Amino acid sequence: MDRQPGLSVRLKLTLSYAGFLMVAGFLLIAAIGVFLLRKGWLRTNAEGAWTVTPGTDFVRGFAPMAVAVMAFLLAFGLLGGWILAGRMLAPLTRITDATRRATDGSLSHRIQLPGHQDEFRELADAFDMMLARLEAHVAEQRRFAANASHELRTPLSISKTLLEVARTDPNHDTGEVIDRLHAVNTRAIDLTEALLLLSRANQRSFTREEVDLSLVAEEATETLLPLAEKHGVTIETSGDIAPTIGSPALLLQLTTNLVHNAIVHNQPEQGTVWVKTSVRPNTVVLTVENTGEKLTPERVSTLTEPFQRGTERIHTDHAGVGLGLAIVKTITQAHDGTLTLTPRSAGGIRITVELQNAV
Numbered sequence: 001m002d003r004q005p006g007l008s009v010r011l012k013l014t015l016s017y018a019g020f021l022m023v024a025g026f027l028l029i030a031a032i033g034v035f036l037l038r039k040g041w042l043r044t045n046a047e048g049a050w051t052v053t054p055g056t057d058f059v060r061g062f063a064p065m066a067v068a069v070m071a072f073l074l075a076f077g078l079l080g081g082w083i084l085a086g087r088m089l090a091p092l093t094r095i096t097d098a099t100r101r102a103t104d105g106s107l108s109h110r111i112q113l114p115g116h117q118d119e120f121r122e123l124a125d126a127f128d129m130m131l132a133r134l135e136a137h138v139a140e141q142r143r144f145a146a147n148a149s150h151e152l153r154t155p156l157s158i159s160k161t162l163l164e165v166a167r168t169d170p171n172h173d174t175g176e177v178i179d180r181l182h183a184v185n186t187r188a189i190d191l192t193e194a195l196l197l198l199s200r201a202n203q204r205s206f207t208r209e210e211v212d213l214s215l216v217a218e219e220a221t222e223t224l225l226p227l228a229e230k231h232g233v234t235i236e237t238s239g240d241i242a243p244t245i246g247s248p249a250l251l252l253q254l255t256t257n258l259v260h261n262a263i264v265h266n267q268p269e270q271g272t273v274w275v276k277t278s279v280r281p282n283t284v285v286l287t288v289e290n291t292g293e294k295l296t297p298e299r300v301s302t303l304t305e306p307f308q309r310g311t312e313r314i315h316t317d318h319a320g321v322g323l324g325l326a327i328v329k330t331i332t333q334a335h336d337g338t339l340t341l342t343p344r345s346a347g348g349i350r351i352t353v354e355l356q357n358a359v
Contacts, residue, residue, distance in 0.1 A: 013088070017081030018074060025073040029066045091120035095127060107135035140305075155188040194323040197253065201330040206247040210358050213242035213251065213286050214277045220255040221275055224263060232269040233290075235259070239277030242284035243358040246335045254331045255286065257324040258351055262290035266348070283354045292348035300341045300349060304329040328353070 091113050101109045110131060113124035159181055166177045221235050228235050244251075255275075262273040274289040304325045325341075328351075332339040337355040344350055 011085075013085035014078060014081035017084060018077030021073045021077035021081075022070065025070050029069070032066075091115075091124060095120075095124055098127065098131070102131060102134075107131055107138060155184045155191075158184045159188075191323070194327060197327055201250060201327065201334045204334045206250060206334075208245050208247065211244055211246055211248050211251050213244055213255075213284055213355070214239055216248070216252050216255050217259075217275050217277055217286060220252060220259050223256065224259050227260070228263050228273065231263055231266065231271065233263050233266050233271040233273055235263075235273045235275065237275045239275075240279050242277040242279055242286070244284050244335075244355040245358045246355065250331045250334070254328050254353065255288075257328050258286075258288040258353075261324050262288050262349075262351075266290050266292045279357065280354075282357050284357050286353045286355075287350065289344065289350040290348045291344075291346070294347045295343040295349060297343060300343050303341060303349075304339065325351075 094111055094113060098109055098111045110128045111124040112128065113121050115121060162177050162181055162184070166174060217237060217239070221237050225235065259273065259275060263271075266273065271291045273291075274287070276287045276289075278285045278287070329339050332353055332355075335355055337353055340352045340354070342350045342352075
């Protein structure tokens, strides 16, 4: 924003300090004058001129002394005000320098303003916290962009290789090439749609309405029941009516992702998935729990990052694109909810999503 040049804050404070001293000095001299009037040392003659009582040398020297005092207060106020204003605004200068560094792209710099707690320290601490969150967000976005580029490049490279094989080898089975191209293309489309969904949830560009999480969980479970049967996984659902406010489509996507992950990342046979909804005083909770391999807390803490998987990178038809829990995290945050991942002692993981109660 273009602004007209004006006085600096330091100069304004200096003039304010000096003006305050001048007013205080004037009031002091006026008070002394009133005192002299009451004592009769200062009076007016018949012509209306001010005179002093003979013999009062103090009164005769009062006027020039008052002028000298006012001049001293003016000079002292300007000099002292300039110094005091500089000391008071020094923390603001450090905050301004840090802001300029952040504007130039240096997000690792911190103000770390020393001293006791006051308004400037609160501002500096809040700015440091903002820089830390911004730096972490930028780093996460860079990792996300790098991983997304890698994930998108893989199917494109495979498609290119298959097309080159088909072009250079006329005797190659074209049906097999078409089938593989279809699978690779489907995976690329799924990844692109997941990225678009992630972007939409991040922008919070959706209409909020009342949603019953228990019905959402039931719909997601019924949709994924054939996949569970194919993997030999049993799904058990239970819980109460859990009304919340949000996007039905996004909350269905959240629940579907959780149940899908619980099915795919499970025991090879005889696995179980538990889907439960519950109501608390101010929130509703969706819990998805499954059996599976044992996970460490350190490993679980990374699962919501994009392109992370609970097991080694797998490439089955239902392995997903590595954005399932990242999308769950983003949708939860877009609904001002809380996502908690806890490893089960017997193996597998328990994931809870806590949202605002609509009641």
